[in-house]
Amino acid sequence: MxxxxxxxxxxxxxxxxxxxxxxxxxxxxxxxxxxxxxxxxxxxxxxxxxxxxxxxxxxxxxxxxQAIQNSKIRAYDRRLRAALSATVASIVDEFGTPWDEIAVYHYQVTSFWPWRRLSKVDGVRAGASTANVQPYYKIGKGLAGTAVSEQVLLAEEWRDFVQRAIPLKPDGWIQLDERKRYGLSWGELMGSERPLGMVANPVFGPQGAPSGCLVVTGPMKLNELSGNEMRQILSDAATEIQLMGPAPRGWWSFNAR
Incomplete structure (x- = not known):
C-alpha cells in the first residue's frame, strides 16, 4: 500500500x-x-x-x-468480481459443493517499506460479507503466505490442522519445524480463521515473480483441494487475473473510502 x-x-x-x-x-x-x-x-x-x-x-x-482513474478502478473491480464468481461456479460444478459454502479471495503482493505482504483485493462468498475476512497475510506465513514464498499450490484441511495442533500447546507447537507450522507462531495459529478446507494458489506477474494469491475456502477434503481439477480451475483463474494486471493506481485509497 x-x-x-x-x-x-x-x-x-x-x-x-x-x-x-x-x-x-x-x-x-x-x-x-x-x-x-x-x-x-x-x-x-x-x-x-x-x-x-x-x-x-x-x-x-x-x-x-481522478474521474478517468475511477472509471478504470470500477472496470477492474467488475472484471475481478466476474473472474472470482466464475471460479466459484467452476468449483461447485466440479465438486458438487453447496454454492453458498465456497469462498474465493484474491490477494495482491503489496509493499509497505520495508515489508511486503499479501493484501486482500476482493472476494466472493454467497450470502456473507467478505469485509471481515483476513485482510492480509505476511509473506512466508500461513497457507497463502507460504504458497507465495514457495511459489506452489498448497492445500490443507485447516480446521483439522488447527485441532491437531491444540494438544501440543505453545511449547510443543514452537518445537515443530517452521515449514510444518507454515511459519505461524502459536498466537497467529490460534487467531487464524478456521474454514474446513483451504487452498492457496500463487498468481504470477509478467516477469514470473508472484504478484498475488488466490485463496479458496470450503467444506472439501484434501484430495479435492489439491487434486488436478482444483489446480486447473485455479490456474485458469490465475491466468485471468494475471492478464488484468495489478489493481489500478488509486485503487487502495478509492476502496478505503
Whole structure:
C-alpha cells in the first residue's frame, strides 16, 4: 500500500501556500495596510497570482485525471468480481459443493517499506460479507503466505490442522519445524480463521515473480483441494487475473473510502 504521509504533508503545505498567496492578493486589492506598501511589492503580487492560478489548474487537471482513474478502478473491480464468481461456479460444478459454502479471495503482493505482504483485493462468498475476512497475510506465513514464498499450490484441511495442533500447546507447537507450522507462531495459529478446507494458489506477474494469491475456502477434503481439477480451475483463474494486471493506481485509497 502507498504510504499516505507524504500526500498529507503536500496537502498541508499547499493549503498554507494558497492561504498566504490569497491573503497577499486580497490585501493588495483592498490597499491594506496601505497602497504604498503594495506599490513597492508588485513582484510579490504577481507571484501570488501565479501561485493561485497554478493550484487552480492543478486541481482541475487532478479532478479530470481522478474521474478517468475511477472509471478504470470500477472496470477492474467488475472484471475481478466476474473472474472470482466464475471460479466459484467452476468449483461447485466440479465438486458438487453447496454454492453458498465456497469462498474465493484474491490477494495482491503489496509493499509497505520495508515489508511486503499479501493484501486482500476482493472476494466472493454467497450470502456473507467478505469485509471481515483476513485482510492480509505476511509473506512466508500461513497457507497463502507460504504458497507465495514457495511459489506452489498448497492445500490443507485447516480446521483439522488447527485441532491437531491444540494438544501440543505453545511449547510443543514452537518445537515443530517452521515449514510444518507454515511459519505461524502459536498466537497467529490460534487467531487464524478456521474454514474446513483451504487452498492457496500463487498468481504470477509478467516477469514470473508472484504478484498475488488466490485463496479458496470450503467444506472439501484434501484430495479435492489439491487434486488436478482444483489446480486447473485455479490456474485458469490465475491466468485471468494475471492478464488484468495489478489493481489500478488509486485503487487502495478509492476502496478505503
Amino acid at each position: 502507498i504510504h499516505t504521509t507524504p500526500v498529507v504533508l503536500f496537502r498541508l503545505i499547499r493549503a498554507a501556500i494558497t492561504a498566504l498567496a490569497g491573503s497577499v492578493v486580497t490585501l493588495a486589492q483592498l490597499n491594506l495596510p496601505s497602497r504604498s506598501l503594495w506599490e513597492s511589492h508588485v513582484v510579490l503580487q504577481y507571484v501570488s497570482v501565479i501561485v493561485i492560478a497554478m493550484f487552480v489548474c492543478y486541481d482541475a487537471v487532478r479532478s479530470f485525471d
